[in-house]
Amino acid sequence: MPKTLPPAYTVIPPGRPLSGRVSPPGSKSITNRALLLAALAKGTSRLTGALKSKDTVLMAEALRQMGVVVEEPDVQSFLVTSSGSLTSPARPLSLGNAGTATRFLTAAVATINGTVVVDGDEDMRLRPIRPLVEALRSLGIEANAPTGCPPVTILGTGRFGKGRVEIDASLSSQYVSALLMAAPFGEGPIEVALAGHDIGARGYVDLTLAAMRSFGAKVEETLPGTWLVQPTGYTATDFHVEPDASAATYLWGIEALTGGTIDLGVSPDAFTQPDAAAQAVLAQFPHMPAVIDGSQMQDAVPTMAVVAAFNNHPVRFVGIANLRVKETDRIRAVANELNRIRPGLAREDGDDLIVASDPALMQAANRAETSRIETYHDHRIAMSFALAGLRVGNVTILDPACTGKTYPEYWDMLASLGVELVPTS
Numbered sequence: 001m002p003k004t005l006p007p008a009y010t011v012i013p014p015g016r017p018l019s020g021r022v023s024p025p026g027s028k029s030i031t032n033r034a035l036l037l038a039a040l041a042k043g044t045s046r047l048t049g050a051l052k053s054k055d056t057v058l059m060a061e062a063l064r065q066m067g068v069v070v071e072e073p074d075v076q077s078f079l080v081t082s083s084g085s086l087t088s089p090a091r092p093l094s095l096g097n098a099g100t101a102t103r104f105l106t107a108a109v110a111t112i113n114g115t116v117v118v119d120g121d122e123d124m125r126l127r128p129i130r131p132l133v134e135a136l137r138s139l140g141i142e143a144n145a146p147t148g149c150p151p152v153t154i155l156g157t158g159r160f161g162k163g164r165v166e167i168d169a170s171l172s173s174q175y176v177s178a179l180l181m182a183a184p185f186g187e188g189p190i191e192v193a194l195a196g197h198d199i200g201a202r203g204y205v206d207l208t209l210a211a212m213r214s215f216g217a218k219v220e221e222t223l224p225g226t227w228l229v230q231p232t233g234y235t236a237t238d239f240h241v242e243p244d245a246s247a248a249t250y251l252w253g254i255e256a257l258t259g260g261t262i263d264l265g266v267s268p269d270a271f272t273q274p275d276a277a278a279q280a281v282l283a284q285f286p287h288m289p290a291v292i293d294g295s296q297m298q299d300a301v302p303t304m305a306v307v308a309a310f311n312n313h314p315v316r317f318v319g320i321a322n323l324r325v326k327e328t329d330r331i332r333a334v335a336n337e338l339n340r341i342r343p344g345l346a347r348e349d350g351d352d353l354i355v356a357s358d359p360a361l362m363q364a365a366n367r368a369e370t371s372r373i374e375t376y377h378d379h380r381i382a383m384s385f386a387l388a389g390l391r392v393g394n395v396t397i398l399d400p401a402c403t404g405k406t407y408p409e410y411w412d413m414l415a416s417l418g419v420e421l422v423p424t425s
């Protein structure tokens with residue numbers, strides 16, 4: 001049972017380096033891929049090292065609604081048993097603000113002979129999905145999303161089409177991953193090709209290809225940005241999920257800001273997820289680069305931006321326009337909340353984020369001012385701004401429970417390192 005958290009936590013700066021051993025939870029991205037692929041494979045797949053959080057629970061629940069047996073033998077495992085295909089759910093799939101679950105299932109349910117509605121919460125209903133819907137239509141699948149965002153209605157015939165499909169992935173790489181993972185159910189080989197050069201973080205497509213191959217798919221990148229998928233379906237397998245690199249960025253941030261050493265049980269170069277690249281940037285603190293291209297490590301940008309506020313010189317984050325369509329507009333949210341810590345600390349410049357940086361904040365543990373940090377239902381805003389509270393006094397994080405999207409144990413983790421969190425109203 002998730003425990004009830006207070007409406008806010010005030011973080012007490014520890015005044016000493018934070019060190020210890022912390023295992024980050026399993027990767028959200030990989031868990032939700034593996035859950036889906038196991039559900040599309042005939043037989044039983046055991047997933048170990050998996051994340052149990054709001055986003056993966058929503059994915060598992062949606063799969064159960066479509067006839068898949070998803071058991072949970074322990075806190076890090078799923079046992080998935082499937083006939084190899086999904087069946088029509090009795091009611092709309094309700095996927096909260098889980099971008100992975102929403103996008104991946106929008107394509108996967110098109111393999112069903114029946115109508116499926118894919119929906120999310122009020123925040124997800126603002127996150128674009130039209131390019132994916134258009135790509136499905138070009139495969140001959142009837143799909144509608146009148147607002148360009150969820151809900152999406154897919155009127156499947158059980159036929160996924162074949163041939164070439166082009167996809168504009170400039171807003172989200174998840175559209176490409178979604179098409180690729182459904183493509184082994186084509187009536188013939190399917191070629192997924194990027195329309196244009198832009199794609200969010202390409203590393204997520206590599207995660208998708210690796211997971212697909214583990215479940216027996218045959219997929220090759222035939223040209224840069226073009227992938228050919230054979231109509232093999234999937235084979236059930238046992239699959240281990242690596243720790244979450246985006247979650248690890250908070251631990252690297254703690255090391256940078258407090259000067260401690262945290263043993264994550266995994267070295268930064270052992271991750272296959274794109275956000276692991278943030279470690280090398282955070283390790284340069286207080287001399288982080290003056291310009292940081294966040295395009296290939298997007299979910300790490302809030303972490304790096306909060307740490308950059310304490311850097312020796314300003315940092316401009318570029319390549320981050322997609323952050324405007326994440327759980328919230330993260331460029332605006334990070335700028336707003338940094339300015340709540342100290343007016344003038346950050347500003348938007350087009351789609352860039354400029355963090356002015358103020359090394360004096362490293363000594364602000366006893367300041368008189370207070371900052372109540374809005375978190376916009378966004379786990380990453382809550383988790384990254386908690387880092388600021390390790391150096392600056394009276395930082396209060398509103399709605400700490402929102403970290404449950406990907407890291408339900410986040411506050412317990414901070415407490416285990418010796419951080420005092422004061423429940424606040």
Ligand SMILES: O=C(O)C1=C[C@@H](OP(=O)(O)O)[C@@H](O)[C@H](O)C1
Nearest residue numbers: 029100172173174200201204299
């Ligand atoms: O494929 C994935 O698992 C993800 C891709 C990224 O999203 P976009 O592709 O929308 O940038 C990332 O921000 C998200 O947290 C997870």
Ligand SMILES: C=C(OP(=O)(O)O)C(=O)O
Nearest residue numbers: 097098099100299326327
């Ligand atoms: C952007 C994120 O999630 P998603 O797109 O999967 O909702 C995230 O976890 O930072």
